[in-house]
Amino acid sequence: MDLRNSQFLFIGFTAAWVIPMVYLILLNLRDRKLRRELDRVKRMVEQSTKP
Amino acid sequence: MPGFLRAALAIAAKDLRSELRTKEVLNASLAFSVTILLLFSFAFDPSSEELQQIGGGLLWMVFAFAGALTLNRSFARETQNDCLDALIASPASSSALYFGKALANFALLMAIEVFCLLVFGLFYNARLAAQFGTIILVIALGTWALTVIGTMFSALTVNLRLRELMLPTLVYPLMIPALMAAMTLTTDLLAGTPINNENRIWLRVLLAFDVIFTALATFFVDTVLVG
Amino acid sequence: MSESTVRDKVLFGLAGFAAILLTWNLHTIFLVMPDELNQGAIWRIFFFHVPAALLGLTGFGLGMIFSLTYLFTNNLRYDAIAESIIEVALVFAAVNLVTGSIWARIIWGIWWAWDARLTSMLVCWLIFAGYLMLRRAIDEPTQRARLSAVVSIFGAVDVVIVWKSIEWWRTQHPAPVLSIRNGGGMDPGMESTMYWNLLALFCFAVVLVMVRMRQARISQEIDSLRRLAHSY
Numbered sequence: 001m002d003l004r005n006s007q008f009l010f011i012g013f014t015a016a017w018v019i020p021m022v023y024l025i026l027l028n029l030r031d032r033k034l035r036r037e038l039d040r041v042k043r044m045v046e047q048s049t050k051p
Numbered sequence: 052m053p054g055f056l057r058a059a060l061a062i063a064a065k066d067l068r069s070e071l072r073t074k075e076v077l078n079a080s081l082a083f084s085v086t087i088l089l090l091f092s093f094a095f096d097p098s099s100e101e102l103q104q105i106g107g108g109l110l111w112m113v114f115a116f117a118g119a120l121t122l123n124r125s126f127a128r129e130t131q132n133d134c135l136d137a138l139i140a141s142p143a144s145s146s147a148l149y150f151g152k153a154l155a156n157f158a159l160l161m162a163i164e165v166f167c168l169l170v171f172g173l174f175y176n177a178r179l180a181a182q183f184g185t186i187i188l189v190i191a192l193g194t195w196a197l198t199v200i201g202t203m204f205s206a207l208t209v210n211l212r213l214r215e216l217m218l219p220t221l222v223y224p225l226m227i228p229a230l231m232a233a234m235t236l237t238t239d240l241l242a243g244t245p246i247n248n249e250n251r252i253w254l255r256v257l258l259a260f261d262v263i264f265t266a267l268a269t270f271f272v273d274t275v276l277v278g
Numbered sequence: 279m280s281e282s283t284v285r286d287k288v289l290f291g292l293a294g295f296a297a298i299l300l301t302w303n304l305h306t307i308f309l310v311m312p313d314e315l316n317q318g319a320i321w322r323i324f325f326f327h328v329p330a331a332l333l334g335l336t337g338f339g340l341g342m343i344f345s346l347t348y349l350f351t352n353n354l355r356y357d358a359i360a361e362s363i364i365e366v367a368l369v370f371a372a373v374n375l376v377t378g379s380i381w382a383r384i385i386w387g388i389w390w391a392w393d394a395r396l397t398s399m400l401v402c403w404l405i406f407a408g409y410l411m412l413r414r415a416i417d418e419p420t421q422r423a424r425l426s427a428v429v430s431i432f433g434a435v436d437v438v439i440v441w442k443s444i445e446w447w448r449t450q451h452p453a454p455v456l457s458i459r460n461g462g463g464m465d466p467g468m469e470s471t472m473y474w475n476l477l478a479l480f481c482f483a484v485v486l487v488m489v490r491m492r493q494a495r496i497s498q499e500i501d502s503l504r505r506l507a508h509s510y
Binding site: 006008009011012013015016019020023024027030031034035037038041042044045048049 | 319320322323326327330366369370372373376377380381383384482486489490493496497499500503504506507510
């Protein structure tokens with residue numbers, strides 16, 4: 001394989017992968033935040049229906 | 052149709068009258084635009100070749116920024132005293148309300164821009180006389196594009212928290228094709244080049260933009276204002 | 279609850295398939311694909327640059343269609359689909375823009391050029407990033423869906439105008455185009471590899487959209503539960 005400009009190829013591929021990976025991490029963080037919020041609101045509903 | 056036009060003109064007249072009474076927006080936009088033009092005339096040598104190339108771009112940047120100031124106020128001024136609700140509840144259709152405001156904004160912006168054009172001609176030694184009619188035509192088409200999009204998004208963002216931020220964020224990317232066309236045409240015209248086979252395409256782009264988005268806006272403004 | 283386990287199975291299956299296919303493609307891209315005359319190694323970025331563009335643009339187009347569907351049906355489900363697709367499309371469009379810029383730096387010596395495709399993609403990205411910003415500024419779900427739908431429609435029309443106008447202009451001022459076409463056609467071996475990678479990335483995109491949609495649904499559930507809690 002011709003290795004000229006391989007440095008730029010490496011940068012290019014890194015960019016092509018870093019961007020979706022960052023997005024996956026953000027999705028994950030949001031997922032956790034949403035689940036926490038869901039549990040909290042479910043507890044709130046239970047408490048208001050109890051007495 | 053006559054009902055629509057009458058309502059639109061009535062609203063346009065109301066907006067213009069209210070603006071001319073206080074002249075807030077007019078003064079702010081004029082001061083802003085002229086200041087920028089003057090600042091740039093210090094930064095660049097007015098007789099240089101570079102200025103011929105960027106002149107059109109510079110003018111339209113000034114117009115776009117001044118436009119944002121004006122257009123933001125368009126629907127925002129109705130939020131006091133529930134005026135917006137009253138207008139929506141009135142027999143005038145949302146499209147007539149939108150069109151009336153667009154006409155008023157267009158008139159205001161054209162006034163500001165023609166003034167800026169003359170200031171530009173003065174300080175930048177631009178040759179306006181050669182293609183003056185065509186320059187005014189291009190400015191009118193470009194300003195209508197800015198007005199259509201700006202008034203529409205002024206309606207869309209009227210009740211939002213970050214209105215002053217959201218309006219430019221949404222309007223400027225949408226305006227890119229129209230601004231590209233207007234800037235290219237104005238640069239050519241200021242250099243004395245008439246509309247020829249090279250730049251006629253941009254005139255068509257501007258016209259297409261105006262027609263398409265006027266239709267889209269008139270169709271969707273009801274969805275935006277009422278639901 | 280079996281519906282969600284079926285969904286999860288599909289999700290993992292697709293993700294696994296995408297991962298395997300991507301790994302196989304990387305092997306093909308680096309070891310099987312022939313060298314290009316002038317560019318050296320960088321041309322291989324093509325196999326990610328083009329699929330990213332296709333997926334991005336398709337995503338934005340679908341986003342607009344689902345936005346229109348929402349406006350006609352008032353069913354918030356379509357709004358959630360539109361939002362998820364557009365968000366994922368933004369990721370792929372960003373990949374396209376960045377890889378395109380790096381590639382252009384090698385081929386043309388400049389980081390950017392105002393050609394039809396790059397400019398349209400950039401404008402598209404800015405408009406739909408604005409779409410997401412707008413959504414963040416509105417709390418009420420129906421208002422959010424309605425207003426962002428209008429933005430998405432305006433955006434899609436605008437991108438078409440940008441594309442067409444620069445294309446018309448460029449027919450008078452031909453400019454270099456990022457592609458590996460030799461006399462009109464692409465080497466069939468290269469073309470098929472690109473399509474295989476397109477498939478892999480498409481599966482990856484579907485996985486992302488499905489995950490995002492699940493989050494949208496959880497978000498809606500939270501909203502309705504909160505309203506329920508406050509009504510007591």
